[in-house]
Amino acid sequence: MSRRKPYLVGHQEFAALYRVDSKMVAQWLAPSRSVLDPSTALVVSGVRYWPLGFAARFGTTAARFRQVDLDVKARIVEEQGAGWEPDLGDELPPIVGQQEIIAMFHLPAQGNLATTIATGRFPQHDWVLSGSMLWLLETVLDAVPELRQSGRSVPWDADGEVVAALRGGTYDGPGSRVLTRGRHATKGL
Structure with missing residues (x-):
C-alpha cells in the first residue's frame, strides 16, 4: 500500500541543509549552546528526527541567521518520494x-x-x-x-x-529516549 509520508530529516540531512558538519547539529542541541531545542525533534529508536518544514525554517529563527540550501532540500524531497512537508512534530503520524x-x-x-x-x-x-x-x-x-x-x-x-x-504519542518503551553521550551525559541524570 502506498502512503504519502511526511518529509523528515535526521542529523546528517539537517546538517546538509545548512552546509555544516553533522556534528554541528549535536552542538546546536547541547545545553551549553541551546541553539536548537531538543523538544522540536521526534525520537525514534533513540535518535532525533525533525519534520523537514521545521528544519528548513530553523535558520530563520536562530539567533544567527542561517541560509538553507534549497538544492539540498529539493534533493531530500526527491529522495523521499511523494509526501508532504510538516512543520511540527505533533503533525506526524506514528x-x-x-x-x-x-x-x-x-x-x-x-x-x-x-x-x-x-x-x-x-x-x-x-x-x-x-x-x-x-x-x-x-x-x-x-x-x-x-x-x-x-x-x-x-x-x-x-x-x-x-x-x-x-x-x-505516549510510548515510553525502548527507543523512546535519546541516550546522551559525552560530557553532557552526567548532566541528564
Whole structure:
C-alpha cells in the first residue's frame, strides 16, 4: 500500500541543509549552546528526527541567521518520494524504528528482526535517514499477515498496548529516549 509520508530529516540531512558538519547539529542541541531545542525533534529508536518544514525554517529563527540550501532540500524531497512537508512534530503520524518494532512484537532478540529485514520478508522501509531505517507504524501493521505466513519461530502478534501508545504519542518503551553521550551525559541524570 502506498502512503504519502511526511518529509523528515535526521542529523546528517539537517546538517546538509545548512552546509555544516553533522556534528554541528549535536552542538546546536547541547545545553551549553541551546541553539536548537531538543523538544522540536521526534525520537525514534533513540535518535532525533525533525519534520523537514521545521528544519528548513530553523535558520530563520536562530539567533544567527542561517541560509538553507534549497538544492539540498529539493534533493531530500526527491529522495523521499511523494509526501508532504510538516512543520511540527505533533503533525506526524506514528513512526517506528527497530527498537519500537522489537518492543511491539516482543521479539526475543534484535537478530530476529535483522534477519527478517535482510531476507526481504519485512516491509520495505519508508525512510533511510542518517543511516537508519524508519517505517510508518501502519506500514508495519499492514504487513502482519505476510509476516505471520513467513514467520518460522516468531508469531508476529502486535502488542495492542504498545500500538496504542505509539498511536497516542505516549510510548515510553525502548527507543523512546535519546541516550546522551559525552560530557553532557552526567548532566541528564
